[in-house]
Amino acid sequence: xxxxxxxxxxxxxxxxxxxxxxxxxxxxxxxxxxxxxxxxxxxxxxxxxxxxxxxxxxxxxxxxxxxxxxxxxxxxxxxxxxxxxxxxxxxxxxxxxxxxxxxxxxxxxxxxxxxxxxxxxxxxxxxxxxxxxxxxxxxxxxxxxxxxxxxxxxxxxxxxxxxxxxxxxxxxxxxxxxxxxxxxxxxxxxxxxxxxxxxxxxxxxxxxxxxxxxxxxxxxxxxxxxxxxxxxxxxxxxxxxxxxxxxxxxxxxxxxxxxxxxxxxxxxxxxxxxxxxxxxxx
Numbered sequence: 001x002x003x004x005x006x007x008x009x010x011x012x013x014x015x016x017x018x019x020x021x022x023x024x025x026x027x028x029x030x031x032x033x034x035x036x037x038x039x040x041x042x043x044x045x046x047x048x049x050x051x052x053x054x055x056x057x058x059x060x061x062x063x064x065x066x067x068x069x070x071x072x073x074x075x076x077x078x079x080x081x082x083x084x085x086x087x088x089x090x091x092x093x094x095x096x097x098x099x100x101x102x103x104x105x106x107x108x109x110x111x112x113x114x115x116x117x118x119x120x121x122x123x124x125x126x127x128x129x130x131x132x133x134x135x136x137x138x139x140x141x142x143x144x145x146x147x148x149x150x151x152x153x154x155x156x157x158x159x160x161x162x163x164x165x166x167x168x169x170x171x172x173x174x175x176x177x178x179x180x181x182x183x184x185x186x187x188x189x190x191x192x193x194x195x196x197x198x199x200x201x202x203x204x205x206x207x208x209x210x211x212x213x214x215x216x217x218x219x220x221x222x223x224x225x226x227x228x229x230x231x232x233x234x235x236x237x238x239x240x241x242x243x244x245x246x247x248x249x250x251x252x253x254x255x256x257x258x259x260x261x262x263x264x265x266x267x268x269x270x271x272x273x274x275x276x277x278x279x280x281x282x
Contacts, residue, residue: 029102030056030059031056031059031060031100031101031102031104032054032055032056032057032058032059032060032061032100032101032106033054033055033056033100033106034052034053034054034057034061034098034106034107035053035054035055036052036053036054037050037051037052037053037096037098037107037109038050038051038053039051039111042088042111042113043088044088044089044091044113044114044115044136045087045088045089045144045147046087046088047085047086047087048068048085048086048087048088049074049083049084049085050083050084050085050086051081051082051083051084052081052082052083052084052098052107053080053081054080054106055079055080056079057077057078057079057080057081057082058077058078058079059079059100059101060100060101061082061098061099061100061101061106062098062099062100062101062103063084063096063097063098064096064097064098064099065094065095065096065097066090066094067088067089067090067094067096067113068086068087068088068089068090068094069086069087069089069144070085070086070087071084071085071086072084072085072086088113089136089140089141089143089144090113090136090140091113091114091115091136091137091140092112092113092137093110093111093112094110094111094112094113095108095109095110096108096109096110096111115136115137117282118133118134118135118136118137118282119133119134119136119143119147119280119282120132120133120134120245120280120281120282121134121146121147121150121242121278121279121280121281122277122278122279122280122281123155123247123275123277123278124275124276124277124278125160125250125254125273125274125275125276126272126273126274126276127250127253127254127257127273128247128249128250128253129246129247129250130219130244130246130247130250130251131244131245131246131247131281132202132242132243132244132245133242133243133244133245133282134146134147134241134242135195135240135241135242135243138193138194138195139190139193139195139239139240139241139242140190141187141188141190142187142190142204142213142239142241143241143242145184145187145204145213145214146204146217146241146242147280148184149172149183149184149215150278150279150280151280154172154181154183154215155172155215155275155277155278156275156276156277156278157175157176157274157275158171158172158173158174158175158181158215158274158275159171159174159175159176159269159272159273159274159275160254160269160273160275161173161174161178161265161268161269162218162265162266162267162268163254163255163257163259163267163268163269163273164221164267165221165255165256166221166222166255167221167222167224168218168219168220168221168224169218169219169221169251169254169255170205170216170217170218170219171216171217171218171273171275172205172215172216172217172275173205173214173215173216176272176274178262178263178265178268181215183214183215184214184215185214186206186209186211186212186213186214187204187211187213187214188211189206189210189211189213189236189239190239190241191229191230191236191237191238191239191240192230192236192237195239195240195241196225196229196240197220197223197224197225197227197228197229197237197238197240198220198223198224198225198243199220199221199222199223199248200219200220200243200244200248200251201219201220201240201242201243201244202217202218202219202220202240202241202242202243202244203217203218203220203228203238203239203240203241204216204217204218204238204239204241205217205218205238206238206239210236213239218238219244219251221251221252221255254269254273257269257270257271257273258270258271
């Protein structure tokens with residue numbers, strides 16, 4: 001595949017800075033210049049190789065872009081060529097900016113990361129199968145987080161540990177013995193993006209800390225938009241990131257199981273409802 005003359009990079013700037021100090025000098029400061037930038041391949045949730053060509057690149061460049069995670073420099077870079085890798089997690093237009101150590105813009109471009117079809121995940125439970133279509137267009141951070149847990153095999157053997165009839169069913173955090181799984185770092189809350197907590201949607205559970213969501217998710221048993229949607233900066237709601245496209249009856253079946261208080265947790269199914277498998281099927 002021919003490399004595109006664009007670039008994606010990580011959520012945070014990566015700075016390659018030279019040391020400075022000493023007495024004032026009339027010698028002009030040498031900074032980097034960029035002649036071309038290429039990316040190959042450009043594919044959603046795939047590892048991408050980024051190449052920057054130019055002069056004095058060893059003097060430092062900053063790469064800013066919100067469309068790619070885990071930006072890592074490949075060993076062996078030179079003053080005329082630097083290579084990085086990252087994983088694309090956004091769909092749509094993404095602007096990339098490269099600056100030198102004085103914040104002078106060396107390169108800027110906007111590209112489109114496309115996706116043929118929205119990703120779908122099939123979840124098999126003790127009560128049946130649920131198919132969920134995810135929305136990376138509007139909730140890219142939350143979808144990427146969920147798919148990372150899916151790909152790592154985190155969810156099998158976890159349960160639905162909270163069942164509140166007429167409100168939500170919640171799972172993805174505990175084993176049948178109510179032992180919490182080891183999770184990755186929490187993510188930024190992603191609400192006020194045009195998605196609502198209507199019946200059959202999936203959202204990311206969190207604590208009172210807005211940016212505390214990890215592996216736990218919930219399904220809305222009814223329209224909870226008034227209670228759960230974004231209201232303001234101090235009442236930001238809960239992040240919806242997809243919806244059930246098959247298996248609403250399974251959701252309702254889980255909602256109907258008897259519950260009790262166990263280990264200090266309320267609304268826990270008396271008989272565990274196990275998540276048997278979760279796989280991306282589209």
